Amino acid sequence: MPNPDSTTPVLDLKDGSLVAARGNWQVHALTQPGVIWELQAKLRKLGGKNDALRWDLSGIGTLDHIGAQFLWNAWGKTRPRQLTLAPQHRDFFQRLASAGTLALPPKPPRRRLLNVIYDIGAEMLEHVSGFITLLGQLVLDFLRMVRAPQRAPWKEISANVYHVGYQALGITALVGFLIGVVLSFLSAQQLHTFGGDIYLVNILGMSIIRELGPLLAAILVAGRSGSAITAQLGVMRVTEELDAMLVMGLPHGFRLILPRVLALLVAMPLLVIWTDAIALLGGMVAAQLQLGLSPTYFLQQLPNAVPLPNYLIGLGKGAVFGGLIAMVACYFGLRIEPNTESLGHGTTTSVVTAITIVIVADAVFAIIFSGVGF
Numbered sequence: 001m002p003n004p005d006s007t008t009p010v011l012d013l014k015d016g017s018l019v020a021a022r023g024n025w026q027v028h029a030l031t032q033p034g035v036i037w038e039l040q041a042k043l044r045k046l047g048g049k050n051d052a053l054r055w056d057l058s059g060i061g062t063l064d065h066i067g068a069q070f071l072w073n074a075w076g077k078t079r080p081r082q083l084t085l086a087p088q089h090r091d092f093f094q095r096l097a098s099a100g101t102l103a104l105p106p107k108p109p110r111r112r113l114l115n116v117i118y119d120i121g122a123e124m125l126e127h128v129s130g131f132i133t134l135l136g137q138l139v140l141d142f143l144r145m146v147r148a149p150q151r152a153p154w155k156e157i158s159a160n161v162y163h164v165g166y167q168a169l170g171i172t173a174l175v176g177f178l179i180g181v182v183l184s185f186l187s188a189q190q191l192h193t194f195g196g197d198i199y200l201v202n203i204l205g206m207s208i209i210r211e212l213g214p215l216l217a218a219i220l221v222a223g224r225s226g227s228a229i230t231a232q233l234g235v236m237r238v239t240e241e242l243d244a245m246l247v248m249g250l251p252h253g254f255r256l257i258l259p260r261v262l263a264l265l266v267a268m269p270l271l272v273i274w275t276d277a278i279a280l281l282g283g284m285v286a287a288q289l290q291l292g293l294s295p296t297y298f299l300q301q302l303p304n305a306v307p308l309p310n311y312l313i314g315l316g317k318g319a320v321f322g323g324l325i326a327m328v329a330c331y332f333g334l335r336i337e338p339n340t341e342s343l344g345h346g347t348t349t350s351v352v353t354a355i356t357i358v359i360v361a362d363a364v365f366a367i368i369f370s371g372v373g374f
Helices: 035-046 065-074 087-099 113-147 154-164 166-193 197-238 241-247 252-290 295-305 308-334 340-368
Strands: 010-014 018-025 054-063 082-084
Touching: 010 035, 018 065, 054 065, 054 087, 065 087, 113 252, 113 308, 154 166, 154 197, 154 252, 166 197, 166 252, 197 241, 197 252, 197 295, 197 308, 197 340, 241 252, 252 295, 252 308, 308 340
Parallel strands: 018 054, 054 082
Antiparallel strands: 010 018
16 A cells, blocks of 8 residues: 555545545546445445545545546435535536436347348349439440440440459450369369260360359459449549539439440450450460370360350350450449448448349349250
């Protein structure tokens, strides 16, 4: 226990009914080792005798809000009937008395399952309605561009093709090559067990050209270009550029959404061709190393193993996936509120939604064209 001095807060009980306080009742003095515990022990001994006690705080040298709150809590948050204060300390306790009892906010009612289902359904219906509205506006903007092609945003379309197409060649090539190597390596092991080495070309060709190529390219573009589109539109919302465009009479759909959708419609089939070629190249390399199949044999068998309709289905998937990714990214970009938290949340939601819609669309393609190309 520290030795009491003129700055240590002290409580003295005199004549059985007078409690005198002296010392420095500020936070740095109250937090000295052992001080707070000694004061609390003395206050517990007083018990509920506040009405019969006389409190003399005139001996306190300095007092702050922490010291006043400590005494106020000891009094049961009510002012004692007999209290002597120094004039400079009266404001502390007057503010505490006027503040009253702080009440916590009521606990929110527990939501029922039906309410949760209703809220989720209403939110989904709102998104579907907004997406259909965006699609309708996109069709009107496209018809406007067809009627007056000289006023079309060709520069914006060209710039977006460069950003979402050309700049994505590196990452799609890398992932496509590795997927081709892995798929070829695993398939070759199983086929070699059953003596079906020559069917490796069929497996690689069908899986890459019809399914994996378009799907891989779409997922990479959704994560790379889709998030960039949403972030661009979100930053324009935060910096009030979208509002400025409306003031100047520049529609968002014709200048912002249409160029990005058309750019992805053009760039995605080209990226699918590129991804297919690099993935097949990786599979060809792995097939030669694993099974000894020559590149010449691989290229000769590929046209017979993969009929032309499968190639066209893959290109059609690329165009549809590109349009869906662009529309989802623009939709969530325009819904972002002018704050940084909404920007991050909107970008994340855009990427997740775009990838989910791409996978659902791929399943729809698989069902519709189940009997085509075999």
